[in-house]
Amino acid sequence: MYARSANKLFAITLGVTRNHAAAEDVLQETYLKIWDRAGGYDPDRSRPLAWLCAIARNTAIDWYRTQSRHRHVGEERLELHKSEAIAADDRIIAMDRERSALAAVEELDTESETELKSIFFLGLTYPEAAERLDLPVTTFKSRVRRTILKIRKKLTDD
């Protein structure tokens, strides 16, 4: 199971964390969760690889959010003079993560689908994604709406 899934899961953890060491840590944590929860896997609800990938994604997203919280809460008081630099770093990290996600998802039919897949990949909500894309939330939601309906039509046609 490890041999057949590790590279896929590592791509996911690296894509979200953008940090090789962190991705490896998250990969380890992912397999511990898989070990613990294997008995609860339901083949009627998801394919095996999809189940493993979901655990990897969620674990990586949790790692990223925890890091973000620590950065904002822990350093804010001690390093006020660096606040602007931290904000800039955050933006750069966010942009880097966007690009990574864009590169990681295969078989992308259109730019809008790519965008939606990337947002899901990174675990972003509408407001979070709109902020990272520097778009008004309403504009972004309208765009996503069109994409969702387009995907539904395509899958229904298939």
Place this chain on the structure above:
Amino acid sequence: MTDRQLPDDLEVMAAGLALGLLGERARAEALRHQLENPGFAERVYAWQKTAGSWLEDVEPIEAPANALSSIEALLDRRAMGTTPAQPIANDRHSVKLWRTWAITATAASLALAVGLGVALFSANQEPDQDDAPIAELARPSANVAQIKDAEGVPLLSALYDPGSGSLSLRLADLQQPEFGPELWVIPEDGTPRSLGLIDSERLTVILSPELRSFLRDGATMAITIEPRDSAPHDAPTGEILGTATLQEVPGNTI
């Protein structure tokens, strides 16, 4: 995906819920639809499967060579009891630990994606209706919560109507012959109160006034697997499958 068609707005909402796009209030509304509308729930599931296929399509990157040995070493250490990842045992000490764990748990830190919602008004309180538009007053308030496991799979969705005191539940297949899922609420005093063993995939129960009083903002809801004998139990003994913290959302969003 299935052929069942929803109106576009509901389709977008179903996708938003499945893909994690929704903010707290919108998610509460989507969870209510998921509980009340089987067609909507079906579309959420279809989008979850679609999202799963997206993840499967990610281009592999070679994992570090030592990753497997590191994982095996971690598992060995756990097996030797050097890391605290043991299931909760059936004793009072473990119950105390469980309480502490449950009370301090947060959805994010425990990898439990949670959709949240609880009434602005308890069963014993009347809402201040002076400022509320008539259309909103006509809409009954409701409360939704969803407990998911670490993989993001919903374990339980709950719709609580504080007016009637009814709690409608739908849960994943957690049934076993001698054991079943038991739902708990842990209010601010930290003492878990059983809401009962759940015997079917979907049911509605009418809560006692005492239990209603515990379903307030800040209370933790949790699921454990417990023996069917002598349920409901005084305290949880089984492994915690998931928790959710109830939070207030404005009544006009649900």
